[in-house]
Amino acid sequence: MDSTGRWLERGRPGYEEARRATVWNARVPDRYPDLVVQAASEADVQAAVRHAAAHGMRIGVCSGGHSWAANHVRDGGLLLDVSRLDPLEVDRVSMTATVGPGRKGDEMCASLAAEDLFFPAGHCRGVAVGGYLLQGGYGWNSRALGPACESVLGIDVVTADGAIVHADPENSPELYWAARGAGPGFFGVVTRFHVRVYEQPAVCGFSLYAYPIELLEDVYRWAHAIGPDVDRRVEVPILMSPSFTALDIHRPAIVIASPVFADSEKEARAALAPLETCPVRDRALLAVPYAPARLSDWYDAVMHAYPDQHRYATDNMWTSAPVEDLLPGLKRIADTLPPAPSHALWLNWGPSPLRQDMAYSLEDSTYIALYGVWSDAADDGRYADWAPSHMAAMASHASGIQLADENLGQRPARFATDTAMHRLDQARAVYDPDNRFHSWMGRA
Numbered sequence: 087m088d089s090t091g092r093w094l095e096r097g098r099p100g101y102e103e104a105r106r107a108t109v110w111n112a113r114v115p116d117r118y119p120d121l122v123v124q125a126a127s128e129a130d131v132q133a134a135v136r137h138a139a140a141h142g143m144r145i146g147v148c149s150g151g152h153s154w155a156a157n158h159v160r161d162g163g164l165l166l167d168v169s170r171l172d173p174l175e176v177d178r179v180s181m182t183a184t185v186g187p188g189r190k191g192d193e194m195c196a197s198l199a200a201e202d203l204f205f206p207a208g209h210c211r212g213v214a215v216g217g218y219l220l221q222g223g224y225g226w227n228s229r230a231l232g233p234a235c236e237s238v239l240g241i242d243v244v245t246a247d248g249a250i251v252h253a254d255p256e257n258s259p260e261l262y263w264a265a266r267g268a269g270p271g272f273f274g275v276v277t278r279f280h281v282r283v284y285e286q287p288a289v290c291g292f293s294l295y296a297y298p299i300e301l302l303e304d305v306y307r308w309a310h311a312i313g314p315d316v317d318r319r320v321e322v323p324i325l326m327s328p329s330f331t332a333l334d335i336h337r338p339a340i341v342i343a344s345p346v347f348a349d350s351e352k353e354a355r356a357a358l359a360p361l362e363t364c365p366v367r368d369r370a371l372l373a374v375p376y377a378p379a380r381l382s383d384w385y386d387a388v389m390h391a392y393p394d395q396h397r398y399a400t401d402n403m404w405t406s407a408p409v410e411d412l413l414p415g416l417k418r419i420a421d422t423l424p425p426a427p428s429h430a431l432w433l434n435w436g437p438s439p440l441r442q443d444m445a446y447s448l449e450d451s452t453y454i455a456l457y458g459v460w461s462d463a464a465d466d467g468r469y470a471d472w473a474p475s476h477m478a479a480m481a482s483h484a485s486g487i488q489l490a491d492e493n494l495g496q497r498p499a500r501f502a503t504d505t506a507m508h509r510l511d512q513a514r515a516v517y518d519p520d521n522r523f524h525s526w527m528g529r530a
């Protein structure tokens with residue numbers, strides 16, 4: 087295999103550009119690895135891992151750089167950027183694909199759509215499959231298809247000794263088990279995912295409602311009540327923000343924009359029907375019970391909430407608490423929302439079906455995540471604590487967090503069952519006995 091990887095030592099030309107290129111969040115941390123390696127091949131990955139072992143360096147790995155907290159950028163050691171490992175090969179007959187960790191989910195979806203195929207990739211452009219699949223993967227139609235890691239059939243991994251290992255249910259099963267949920271605590275470098283792909287849903291559509299933020303209690307009580315019964319092919323993300331300029335809403339509001347994936351328009355409309363039942367429906371600022379959409383339109387719409395070149399601080403919680411227990415916290419969040427596009431997300435997710443046996447092991451009925459978004463570094467002090475402080479205040483109602491929007495360096499929290507955590511530690515002891523790969527932030 088050709089090797090054209092670049093090795094950039096701290097202090098040398100190109101180093102800082104390479105370090106920054108691994109972080110999508112404009113809040114690039116003041117943490118400096120000694121060496122950045124931009125791998126162009128699996129052989130480059132092996133060489134970098136062996137170099138790290140020979141020199142006693144720890145390793146952080148990056149695919150698409152969409153870790154909000156830039157988990158892979160640590161002080162000292164080696165930062166291994168595998169974003170260039172991004173081939174995608176699709177086998178329509180077996181309904182499988184192999185994909186490099188650097189491939190962006192939206193690009194993967196576009197390639198698959200050309201063959202009438204589909205994958206539950208993440209909701210934003212630019213999120214690479216590397217970090218996304220390792221941490222779980224809440225993507226398009228994931229309520230029906232499961233977190234995307236359930237569609238991972240096998241992985242190719244460069245392990246701490248520099249060997250290439252293929253892991254699946256029959257080969258190195260513990261490594262395969264760990265790779266589906268360990269997220270930023272995974273102890274190897276995934277160079278290829280083998281995944282299941284799906285038929286493109288015949289109909290892709292959505293409903294859209296906006297309510298004045300003053301109706302918060304009515305909206306969340308209703309959302310909580312209908313949650314368990316909404317067809318799993320419907321996603322119910324509820325966004326609270328000071329404004330939604332793309333929708334021409336210039337006041338604090340709650341927007342419920344629900345994608346649906348179905349076999350026919352009739353089915354899609356029926357699946358979305360519960361969204362029409364909000365008791366304050368007649369006071370909606372905007373109401374679209376059904377409209378067809380393409381996935382590319384959805385990506386465009388979602389990106390209004392996550393603009394490039396901005397500074398972000400996130401945090402989150404899973405919960406099945408009664409809505410009355412959550413309302414005080416939601417009101418405090420509403421009262422303190424930083425300027426748009428900062429927002430709070432409420433997602434009706436559960437009840438959880440029986441999942442495969444994998445490290446991903448913690449989810450609950452409702453997901454709440456906060457996204458502080460701002461552009462001026464001078465405002466870091468004003469907004470960086472907004473998300474974690476509210477989630478800390480509501481922690482007594484949380485069953486845990488998910489790794490997608492984690493902020494473990496600032497607020498350590500539970501993201502897997504105790505049994506799964508113990509098994510992860512045991513697997514690390516076998517596959518990475520010298521702790522070559524960084525663990526989750528907030529943990530040694």
Ligand SMILES: Cc1cc2nc3c(=O)[nH]c(=O)nc-3n(C[C@H](O)[C@H](O)[C@H](O)COP(=O)(O)OP(=O)(O)OC[C@H]3O[C@@H](n4cnc5c(N)ncnc54)[C@H](O)[C@@H]3O)c2cc1C
Pocket residue numbers: 110146147148149150151152153154156157158159168187207208209210212213214215216217218220221222223224225269270271272274275276277392489490491
């Ligand atoms: C704008 C935005 C939108 C998002 N939307 C969603 C969403 O809809 N659903 C969802 O589930 N999540 C979402 N996320 C969270 C995102 O999926 C995670 O941050 C994910 O880890 C990003 O993957 P990445 O490869 O781009 O990031 P990276 O920052 O490159 O990777 C994250 C971490 O994973 C590990 N890692 C990455 N690649 C490898 C590898 N090849 N081998 C071993 N370890 C590796 C490293 O520890 C790394 O720090 C979003 C994030 C952002 C910024």
